[in-house]
Amino acid sequence: MDLDQITENIFEIVHNVKDHSQSNLVLICGQWYPNLNKLSLAIADDGVTIPESFRELFSDTQKSDSFLVDYSTQKGVSTKDVFDSGLGLYTLKKGFTKLGELKILSKTGLVIYNENIDKQIDLEAPFPGTLIRLAFLIK
């Protein structure tokens, strides 16, 4: 993954925060592992979570938080009431499962994707926002 691709993915995530979380806060941190040639980035906000956004629209849904977080990564799926939306997390997932690992934690819903894993976990305690962690090798 080159620098422009990394930048592109960070902007996709930050824009998602701006559009969906209603949070004015975005935290970004990263760590470089020189021996492994690996970069790990985490981007978090303290706003409205993905499960909460779905439940605002579909108050009767009985789906778990992890199901709703996973569903938000499907093509075209968005909680925004406009046709032209729903591709940010989809492109992120599509790109990263080939290159490394993507984790999304929103409220109690945690999803983990890489080339071999597509996992949904519901945590006992909620995270107060959404956190996205990317880990990948630098070529």
Place this chain on the structure above:
Amino acid sequence: MSENIKVKDIIETSLAVSSDKAKKLSEVLTTKINKKEDVVLDFSEIRTVTTAFLNVGVGRVYGENKDAFKKHVSVNPSTITELQKSKYDLVLENSSAKRSGEYLEKMNEVLLNGNKN
């Protein structure tokens, strides 16, 4: 005769990321399409493109008048990276699919009853 439209000149930055900047592009495209003028989008010197930018900049214009968009708007392939072009194509496909009317019905079905598949 097609007019070359350099995206960077319209949005005045090499970062095509915000929907506010994208509105400038959609306004230019809408005007050109309404005048039935052909345009070629030039993405040279654009470093970063997000789907959020493309949704507003081209997706909405495409969705509102698909036939006219196809007739009058094209992209200069030598000015756009492979990743950016794949996002551009995805945005047009999504714009069309979500206007088909089945999208909300499917979302309702998934969230209230079934599974994703």
